[in-house]
Amino acid sequence: MVRENVLKWTFGTLAYTSLLVLLAITVVLFQQGLPLFGRVNAWEFFTGIHWYPTHEEHPEYGILPIIIASLCTTAGAMLVCVPLGVGSALYLNEIASFRQRAFLKPVVELLASIPSIVFGFFGMVIVAPFVQKLLHIPVGLNLFTASLILGIMAIPTVCSLSEDALSFVPRSFREASYAVGANRWQTLTGVVFPAAGSGISTAVILGMSRAIGETMTVLMVAGNAAIIPKSIFDPVRPMTSTIAAEMGEAVIGSTHYHALFAIGLMLFVITFVFNIAAELISRRFRIKLGLGA
Amino acid sequence: MKRATLDQKIGFGLLYLSILLTLFFLGAIIYFIAVRGVGIISWQFLTETPRKAMTAGGVAPAIVGTFYLTIGAVLVALIPGIACAIYLCEYSPKGVAMNVIRVSINNLAGVPSVVFGLFGLSVFCKYMGFGVSILAGALTLGILILPGIISAAQEALLAVPQSLREASLALGATQWQTIRKIVLPAALPGILTGIILGVGRAAGETAPIMFTAATMYKRGYPTSIFSETMALPYHIYALMTEGTRPKEQTAIAYGCALILLVLVLLISAIAIYFRQKQRGASYGGR
Numbered sequence A: 001m002v003r004e005n006v007l008k009w010t011f012g013t014l015a016y017t018s019l020l021v022l023l024a025i026t027v028v029l030f031q032q033g034l035p036l037f038g039r040v041n042a043w044e045f046f047t048g049i050h051w052y053p054t055h056e057e058h059p060e061y062g063i064l065p066i067i068i069a070s071l072c073t074t075a076g077a078m079l080v081c082v083p084l085g086v087g088s089a090l091y092l093n094e095i096a097s098f099r100q101r102a103f104l105k106p107v108v109e110l111l112a113s114i115p116s117i118v119f120g121f122f123g124m125v126i127v128a129p130f131v132q133k134l135l136h137i138p139v140g141l142n143l144f145t146a147s148l149i150l151g152i153m154a155i156p157t158v159c160s161l162s163e164d165a166l167s168f169v170p171r172s173f174r175e176a177s178y179a180v181g182a183n184r185w186q187t188l189t190g191v192v193f194p195a196a197g198s199g200i201s202t203a204v205i206l207g208m209s210r211a212i213g214e215t216m217t218v219l220m221v222a223g224n225a226a227i228i229p230k231s232i233f234d235p236v237r238p239m240t241s242t243i244a245a246e247m248g249e250a251v252i253g254s255t256h257y258h259a260l261f262a263i264g265l266m267l268f269v270i271t272f273v274f275n276i277a278a279e280l281i282s283r284r285f286r287i288k289l290g291l292g293a
Numbered sequence B: 001m002k003r004a005t006l007d008q009k010i011g012f013g014l015l016y017l018s019i020l021l022t023l024f025f026l027g028a029i030i031y032f033i034a035v036r037g038v039g040i041i042s043w044q045f046l047t048e049t050p051r052k053a054m055t056a057g058g059v060a061p062a063i064v065g066t067f068y069l070t071i072g073a074v075l076v077a078l079i080p081g082i083a084c085a086i087y088l089c090e091y092s093p094k095g096v097a098m099n100v101i102r103v104s105i106n107n108l109a110g111v112p113s114v115v116f117g118l119f120g121l122s123v124f125c126k127y128m129g130f131g132v133s134i135l136a137g138a139l140t141l142g143i144l145i146l147p148g149i150i151s152a153a154q155e156a157l158l159a160v161p162q163s164l165r166e167a168s169l170a171l172g173a174t175q176w177q178t179i180r181k182i183v184l185p186a187a188l189p190g191i192l193t194g195i196i197l198g199v200g201r202a203a204g205e206t207a208p209i210m211f212t213a214a215t216m217y218k219r220g221y222p223t224s225i226f227s228e229t230m231a232l233p234y235h236i237y238a239l240m241t242e243g244t245r246p247k248e249q250t251a252i253a254y255g256c257a258l259i260l261l262v263l264v265l266l267i268s269a270i271a272i273y274f275r276q277k278q279r280g281a282s283y284g285g286r
Helices: A002-014 A017-033 A042-047 A064-095 A100-110 A114-133 A143-167 A171-179 A184-213 A216-221 A239-246 A255-288 B003-037 B043-047 B060-090 B097-108 B115-126 B134-158 B163-169 B177-206 B232-241 B246-286
Strands: none
Touching: A002 A171, A002 B060, A002 B115, A002 B177, A017 A255, A017 B060, A017 B097, A017 B115, A042 A064, A042 B115, A064 A100, A064 A143, A064 A171, A064 A184, A064 A239, A064 A255, A064 B003, A100 A143, A100 B003, A100 B163, A100 B246, A114 A143, A114 A216, A114 B177, A114 B232, A114 B246, A143 A216, A143 B246, A184 A239, A184 A255, A184 B003, A184 B097, A184 B115, A216 A239, A216 B232, A239 A255, A239 B115, A255 B003, A255 B060, A255 B115, B003 B060, B003 B246, B043 B060, B043 B163, B060 B097, B060 B134, B060 B177, B060 B232, B097 B134, B115 B134, B163 B177, B177 B232
């Protein structure tokens, strides 16, 4: 009996590893990020438009261009991955034959496992030169290309999660709609899609969370210039790539070092909010369809 | 044609187009990397160390480094991952504890990979003093794949029919005996699938190892868990952004990208295939 309890207690303790790690990440980011605001005015940090952390006499730590870059690349990626991801999910769930679905669904899952460095590499050697030539622009590594690649990368995530949401819609919903004479498209747009709506919005939020936190792709493809973009063909530098590109050379304990942690903290908070939002919406969704919380 | 029928034709056409575009984009990536990378790969490329400042020779140390990091990550995540799943599924804690654990798993899964890198840098490299090393990288990758391993193990445990547990308990077995002799063996294939998926994920990640484990160029193989190492994904990045011979370096990067792509797709395909089979089996049995 003692043995049983010891084991239960051991499993119970180990089960909190995720919580422990999450708390540790939070503590580390605050501890390493907050000292920045003793040295740099918080207002200047968030609204400054010049990011020259390594300037010898007058280093400047304005991350507005970096925040804007993250928002723009993520928004652009959404324009690509939401229609294609949700559209593909609807295709898989509504139109595909049983055999097509049995083949395509694992394929989409498989594509989700392609590493981001491969997307970044592909964007850099194939897509960027192509975009540059096609549109006659000075640089192919820019906001547009980064959004495109980021969007393609997020399609499998959005598609798989949307497909799950669609498959939770009870069969009786569809049958009721067919019974009153609606055709398949009317049933899809009028009944199935609204019923799965919040599940699909969860998928979109998680896709967004993935896109804003994605590092290697934007590091290689976005062009790496910390300026506020004036057009979608300007090079940009999002939060993730700023951290990745500069952490290697930042002196530990320097203002630059803490500034990069502060950016990391911001990124963490943003994705945390997205994830909690997704969690809350999906819980409501499950209750709505009578699946229990 | 009736209006509704026309709408349906157009609508279905658009959906068809979106799946085609998706497959086209993703297919293009695999196609280009396969076609341009396949000529680079040779026995020498896979087994030799880099020469002439990464412009010639092979990438064996990067392959070996990725292997060590991946195995290390799995070793780190294995025990807490499976223990957590067992606790959640078999001991079914009360509401609050359950929710706290579940929410933290979901959130950990959503933390950007570069943030894991920052965490690993300040905790494993600096605070614990491991420095830039295989150990620090494996620990960082380990916590990164932890949520995935937990979810897969949970799914596997939930698929074990309740009647098996009841039968075992009815024969007088204790809960632990039931878990060890009945539930775990039945769930093992599913748990292994999750671990394989974790391997695939860990092998391809770059940002978490950039400042915790990876180095651009190393003459030989890593000698201990405290030495820094080359790794395939980081090597691609380094080849594309550093150095002075872009042409030769890009060629080698194609080779590395193809190795990585084949490795990851193969690993994941195996896992997804087995998962599909298990799901089919468990649904059929219900």
